[in-house]
Amino acid sequence: MGKMKDDVVLQVDDLSIVYHTIRGDVKATNNVSFELRKGEAMALIGESGSGKTTISLSLIRKLPKNAEVTQGQVLYQRENGEVQDILQLSNRQLREFRWQDCAMVFQGAQNAFNPVLKVSKQFEDTARAHGWSDKKAVRQRSLELLKLVRLDPERVYDAYPHELSGGMKQRTLLALSVLLSPQIVILDEPTTALDILTQRAIIDVLNDMQEKLNFSIIFISHDLSLAAEMADVVATVYAGEIIEIGPVNDMFYESLHPYTFGLLAAVPKLDHEQDVLTSIKGTPPNLINPPSGCKFHPRCRFVLDRCNVDVPALTEDLGSHLAACWNKEAVVEARKEQV
Ligand SMILES: Nc1ncnc2c1ncn2[C@@H]1O[C@H](COP(=O)(O)OP(=O)(O)O)[C@@H](O)[C@H]1O
Ligand code: SF4
Ligand SMILES: [Mg+2]
Structure with a gap:
């Protein structure tokens, strides 16, 4: 490896x-x-x-x-x-x-979200699947995380998903995602x-x-x-x-x-x-038969002759980060004209 x-x-x-x-x-x-x-x-x-x-x-x-x-x-x-x-x-x-x-x-x-399961059950199930079955400890950790995502922890933990708004559900999911402290x-x-x-x-x-x-x-x-x-x-x-x-x-x-x-x-x-x-x-290209050369060439305003033949590699030849294009200079020029 x-x-x-x-x-x-x-x-x-x-x-x-x-x-x-x-x-x-x-x-x-x-x-x-x-x-x-x-x-x-x-x-x-x-x-x-x-x-x-x-x-x-x-x-x-x-x-x-x-x-x-x-x-x-x-x-x-x-x-x-x-x-x-x-x-x-x-x-x-x-x-x-x-x-x-x-x-x-x-x-x-x-x-x-499973609509028939309380939020608490979904946290408990996730924890148990990873060998963590102490419900009290799971509850404590879950409440901390729900607080961290700025929800009313007790209320949300005991709620059913349909009692939560879209934004609340999304925050609950964020809390759930870090329950097992992933990297x-x-x-x-x-x-x-x-x-x-x-x-x-x-x-x-x-x-x-x-x-x-x-x-x-x-x-x-x-x-x-x-x-x-x-x-x-x-x-x-x-x-x-x-x-x-x-x-x-x-x-x-x-x-x-x-x-x-x-x-x-x-x-x-x-x-x-x-x-x-x-x-x-x-429109985005068809990925079954993508365009030859640079796949962006049919939509590109800076296209050069070589663009439909040669595939540009991700390089750092101009500027300080990686980009895959044969005509980066034209972008730099166009930006200057913008300001
Ligand atoms: N299960 C699938 N079978 C066939 N083509 C798929 C499948 N899932 C996605 N695609 C195709 O793969 C390409 C990339 O899709 P996707 O990764 O979902 O893009 P994005 O998340 O950026 O919208 C698209 O052309 C899409 O139509
Ligand atoms: S100018 Fe750059 S982005 Fe445009 S078609 Fe050529 S290689 Fe692709
Ligand atoms: Mg997608």
Whole structure:
């Protein structure tokens, strides 16, 4: 097993995933590599269908049955320095890994709460599945966590899910996700479907939780402004690939990829809601037959002759972070004209 840097908790190397379908293979993840540091929050941003959920599900091996990981590894480093490839874990190891080491709040999960079980029961069941059956201790820990997410702990613990609003359910899920003190929490679109104030409140709560409990976060969003409030590092995902990745400030003020740049230009003023990522012209590519060369070329305003032939690699040749584009200079120039 490759050695990992001391401060890295998750290292994804050259990961590729396809979905087998009757119409052909959907190339949902291509050669994705990144590192998540201890205590760091990383945002994966990109429009719907770009492959964000696929990447995140692979990290806890929860991919649908028709998915196949065709190459790559996902290395996880425990606090004691032991390294494991998640893709090689036995089923028993995997059950332990989920929740204890890495918890995930699934897209739309607040609607998937079991309606006939009290919140307390869902906390107890999760704890028991991991060998923790002292109900009193579970209750005490759960109440602390519910308080941390700024809910009325006693009331929520004894409630049924339908007695809670969408925002309250989402906070309850956040509390549940850290019940077993995982090192990593993955949040797939945790604020989508909530109103804007509730979204902000969730982000505040998350920032608080992370400060107190010090876990690492992978935050998936199609909303750049929320990602900016959350993340230390931002990765742009397009057509199953990370096309740009860097510290949040670099990504916002010095983005080098035309797609990220376009997303930012489209960020709406705070006072009117708009689905920012759909405001880039053109449609996301078909991942069964993706475009040749740079997959963004049919939509790119900076396209060069070579772009539909040569695949650009993620490089740091210009600027201080990684971007995959043959014409970064044009983005730099366009930014100058903007101000
Ligand atoms: N079970 C599946 N079978 C076939 N294709 C799928 C399946 N799940 C997702 N896809 C396809 O994989 C691509 C990536 O999807 P997804 O990871 O859900 O993207 P995102 O989370 O960014 O919206 C899309 O083209 C989507 O249609
Ligand atoms: S490589 Fe070419 S098509 Fe792709 S983003 Fe850069 S300029 Fe646009
Ligand atoms: Mg998704």
